[in-house]
Amino acid sequence: MSSPCSFRELCRKESFTGPTSGILPGYVQANLLIVPRSVASDFEDLCLRNPVACPLLTKTAGSAHVVENHAKFISDSFFDIRRDFPKYNIYLGGKLYQQKSNCMDEWSDDHVGFLIGCSFSFEDALVRAGLVPANVTQGRNVSMFVTTKFLDSAGIFHKCPYVVSMRPYKPSEVDKVRSVTRAFKRTHGEPIDWGFDGAERLGIEDLQKPDYGDPVEMTDDEIPVFWACGVTPQLAITTVGPLIEGFVVGHAPGHMLVLDSTQMF
Known part of the structure; x- marks a missing residue:
């Protein structure tokens, strides 16, 4: 892999499904949490109140599966938050339901995705x-x-x-x-x-x-x-799980999104 773009393509094709520590050193990596829109505001507030544990980088725009200020983070025009992580955790009712290499079936227009800073970046x-x-x-x-x-x-x-x-x-x-x-x-x-x-x-x-x-x-x-650690939001989901209806999606711990940026925004 020669660039974050080519690495994300490997993830998208499910050719790479492992941890990302040490992958493309120097590039920023991000954690993921995708929640139903009904609890998105509460989750964003959680991040803002706890910026060390949950440093919010950006979120998806509207019902799209790409993030706001897309070019600031990712130059790949084919970026897809549902497929560009190596592995995903799927939660239902606050419990880990499944682990998959994409979350295409679980994503809906009623979901909001959040990218959260990851310590692999440093x-x-x-x-x-x-x-x-x-x-x-x-x-x-x-x-x-x-x-x-x-x-x-x-x-x-x-x-x-x-x-x-x-x-x-x-x-x-x-x-x-x-x-x-x-x-x-x-x-x-x-x-x-x-x-x-x-x-x-x-x-x-x-x-x-x-x-x-x-x-x-x-x-x-x-x-x-x-x-x-950016796995904290996923543990929050399991803590309050019965209060959330529908699927919640996170990255599998250690399996991050590699961004194009080498800067800390």
Whole structure:
């Protein structure tokens, strides 16, 4: 694959269905949530009230399946939010119903799609700073954990837990890691906590048993570093699921949309 456009075409043809960490380094990646229009305003408010966990990049326009300010994010005139992610999670009644390589059957004109910033966007900056994430070197999906930290409520979305991604680093590297990722405010920014005491504060009991993604090996001189994660909105859906009628669609954790931009908007 030579460009985001050619990569999205692979996804559209279902030739690529895997995780996107390390894919086309330097380009911005995005998470997805597609909800019925009846709860779209509440979900947008949730994002605006919780910009670190749910940094809203854009949403679909009207009943279209392409995003607002399309050219700002994606130059491909054939872009289709229903097919250009490698893999989708389909929810019904707040429960994971199916995992598919497209959501053509579930999409309707009554849906609104949201693109949300993803921490994969800053992994290349970490690599260039000599801070290669362990999930990249180990060829694994990033580890993601449900925490005991809650989002600020909005509309129907109440008592929704944070999800965090974890990348291990040496304690001496944490300040530099924070500095590198701080600039990426539209894709979660700097870590929200770190260290084994940080894991305890977040309610994470076993770092080798992530709720999403893959376990990542840590060396004895490393500590966990935690970022807010764009899987958080999908957990919000499972939390309030019975209140939402019809299909909700998200990306499969770790399987992102690669945008054409290298900037943080």
